[in-house]
Amino acid sequence: MSEKKRTTLNPALAATLPPTNVDDLLVSVKYYVDEEYAHIRIKDDRVCAECAHHPCLDFCPAGVFTQDRTGKILVGYQACLECGSCRIGCPYQNVDWNLPRGGYGVAYKFG
Amino acid sequence: MANKLTFDAIVVGGGPAGTSAAITMAKAGLQTILIERGRFAGAKNFFGGVLYTHALNEVLPDWQSRGPALERPVTDTGYWLLSPDSVLRFTQKSERYKKVPAESYTALRANFDPWFAQQAVDLGVLVITKTTVTGFLRDEKGRVIGVTTDRPDGDVYAPIVIIGEGVNNLLTQQLGLAKSDLPPRYVALSVKEYLGLPEKEVEARFGLSGPDEGVAIDIFGDVTLGLPGTGFIYTDKAGISIGCGLLLEQLVINNLKPYEILARFKNHPIIKPYLEGAERLEYGAHLIPETGYDRMPALYTDGVMIAGDAAGMVDALHREGTNLAMIAGKMAGETAIEAHKQKNFSAEFLKGYRRRLQDSFVLKDLKQYRRMTDFLDSTPHFMETYVNFANDAAYRYFTAHGMAKRDMEKEIIRLLTRRRSFLGVAVDMIKLLRGMRG
Numbered sequence A: 001m002s003e004k005k006r007t008t009l010n011p012a013l014a015a016t017l018p019p020t021n022v023d024d025l026l027v028s029v030k031y032y033v034d035e036e037y038a039h040i041r042i043k044d045d046r047v048c049a050e051c052a053h054h055p056c057l058d059f060c061p062a063g064v065f066t067q068d069r070t071g072k073i074l075v076g077y078q079a080c081l082e083c084g085s086c087r088i089g090c091p092y093q094n095v096d097w098n099l100p101r102g103g104y105g106v107a108y109k110f111g
Numbered sequence B: 001m002a003n004k005l006t007f008d009a010i011v012v013g014g015g016p017a018g019t020s021a022a023i024t025m026a027k028a029g030l031q032t033i034l035i036e037r038g039r040f041a042g043a044k045n046f047f048g049g050v051l052y053t054h055a056l057n058e059v060l061p062d063w064q065s066r067g068p069a070l071e072r073p074v075t076d077t078g079y080w081l082l083s084p085d086s087v088l089r090f091t092q093k094s095e096r097y098k099k100v101p102a103e104s105y106t107a108l109r110a111n112f113d114p115w116f117a118q119q120a121v122d123l124g125v126l127v128i129t130k131t132t133v134t135g136f137l138r139d140e141k142g143r144v145i146g147v148t149t150d151r152p153d154g155d156v157y158a159p160i161v162i163i164g165e166g167v168n169n170l171l172t173q174q175l176g177l178a179k180s181d182l183p184p185r186y187v188a189l190s191v192k193e194y195l196g197l198p199e200k201e202v203e204a205r206f207g208l209s210g211p212d213e214g215v216a217i218d219i220f221g222d223v224t225l226g227l228p229g230t231g232f233i234y235t236d237k238a239g240i241s242i243g244c245g246l247l248l249e250q251l252v253i254n255n256l257k258p259y260e261i262l263a264r265f266k267n268h269p270i271i272k273p274y275l276e277g278a279e280r281l282e283y284g285a286h287l288i289p290e291t292g293y294d295r296m297p298a299l300y301t302d303g304v305m306i307a308g309d310a311a312g313m314v315d316a317l318h319r320e321g322t323n324l325a326m327i328a329g330k331m332a333g334e335t336a337i338e339a340h341k342q343k344n345f346s347a348e349f350l351k352g353y354r355r356r357l358q359d360s361f362v363l364k365d366l367k368q369y370r371r372m373t374d375f376l377d378s379t380p381h382f383m384e385t386y387v388n389f390a391n392d393a394a395y396r397y398f399t400a401h402g403m404a405k406r407d408m409e410k411e412i413i414r415l416l417t418r419r420r421s422f423l424g425v426a427v428d429m430i431k432l433l434r435g436m437r438g
């Protein structure tokens, strides 16, 4: 996907979105974190530096992607819900996305 | 490894597709192994949602006597059209829905899927969890004869492999059956919260007379800020499932956070009273493939068949996915049984799987609604324009006291044309009809 197609949303509507801390939601999720294997990584930091809108910071439903003070994209894979959105949603296919090792990652209690 | 681990059939994935395939084959006496990456079948699975009993009847006719993990029968169902301050409800509640078994039940997948997989175990399937399938074993001619896993000495052999890996179809892509990854325009990202609320409270708020009644509502309009997508509210036994989904591309191009859209939805003046005091027990997210008939992967190759979300078998318009997955899994299983009888596992023989699907509602429905996602994508204003119009028109209709009714009608027409030209309306309607009629 290219970035030519940009926002169509009325800014007044966008302003009605309540700022929400995703961590308040994630405390309800059960994880078995694999400390030895990060199943999601950025392929090339230079591509992120060139990426104009950093959509991963927003669309990831677990807030896995954050930016440090230098602008570098950080990946907190431990919170990943394994939805797969970043694999296909990154406009530059710059996310190396794998399944966690068997048994690790999210384990829904209700689903 | 000294002894090759060999089965009659391998199933990848313990969702509705994989488990249905495994049950079907085990009942015919095939030695079947089902490999699931989660800690248990269902640990990774997440939906709205509603399960349809017609599919369970076909896969496991005696399911009722096996103590299925279901929440509530759906006895009140339909659509809400939500504008920023109003709702127009198109729902049906009927005594006709109150039969046993009901047509459909709400369910929670981390409860239902393990129950379903346990039925497979009881029928003789070997279910191996905490194991991720990583690739394929091939013979000298390149035909698939098994899978590799992330376990030490984890290779498993079988002449037939059925893949029910779900929407993130990495294995299907590895085989070249899916030509590319899912385009973000044809996939919805859904987030949901499961909220705990005492049974009696659920019943009082939704007008239910007891545990044998439940609601399933799909919601359009303001819930997704008018962007292509839907919201939903389903009643569980002692809780509410509330969520929303938007085409991923919309989230990307608008830099939107899905959980903020959900938070806004929960705060809507019409929605909020239903949720008062309910406690968030879980949050989650999952993709829904809306790739449609024209962009489905190839469904088989030598020694392999693909079923369920992995093959894009979702009818998003009717929120059906689990039933398509179950029926496809069953048909893949039946094809595998035939293949064993004929000792023929070639792609040529497995064509029979596609033929079975073509004769069933699975491919017929997918074909009929092939233009639906394109319709929403090319008409992104649709939800906002018509949902808000319908609410304004209804308000006018119900409050036009002391006004000549003809003037009221004119005003209602003006409410629409202020939003969209007559020609625009006509084009939208034609596109919608084409989307519905196929």
Ligand SMILES: Cc1cc2nc3c(=O)[nH]c(=O)nc-3n(C[C@H](O)[C@H](O)[C@H](O)COP(=O)(O)OP(=O)(O)OC[C@H]3O[C@@H](n4cnc5c(N)ncnc54)[C@H](O)[C@@H]3O)c2cc1C
Binding pocket: A099, B012, B013, B014, B015, B016, B017, B018, B035, B036, B037, B038, B041, B042, B043, B044, B045, B046, B047, B048, B049, B050, B051, B052, B131, B132, B133, B134, B164, B165, B166, B167, B171, B190, B191, B192, B243, B245, B286, B287, B288, B307, B308, B309, B310, B313, B314, B319, B320, B321, B322, B323, B325
């Ligand atoms: C929010 C939401 C609401 C929905 N609502 C409804 C609804 O109301 N009604 C309805 O019928 N459908 C609904 N659906 C769709 C439905 O959930 C899916 O169509 C259905 O789950 C597909 O079943 P499946 O077996 O193909 O895939 P899944 O249920 O996704 O199962 C795939 C399984 O494979 C496992 N797996 C994947 N890769 C590997 C691997 N490499 N190795 C080992 N295991 C692997 C996974 O862990 C998982 O258990 C909804 C979906 C969502 C997201």
Ligand code: SF4
Binding pocket: A042, A047, A048, A049, A051, A053, A054, A055, A056, A057, A065, A073, A089, A090, A091, A092, A093, A094, A095
């Ligand atoms: S991961 Fe993709 S979307 Fe995120 S900043 Fe990098 S290039 Fe942009």
Ligand code: SF4
Binding pocket: A040, A059, A060, A061, A062, A063, A064, A065, A079, A080, A081, A082, A083, A084, A085, A086, A087
């Ligand atoms: S898979 Fe989903 S939850 Fe995980 S990092 Fe990617 S977008 Fe976020």
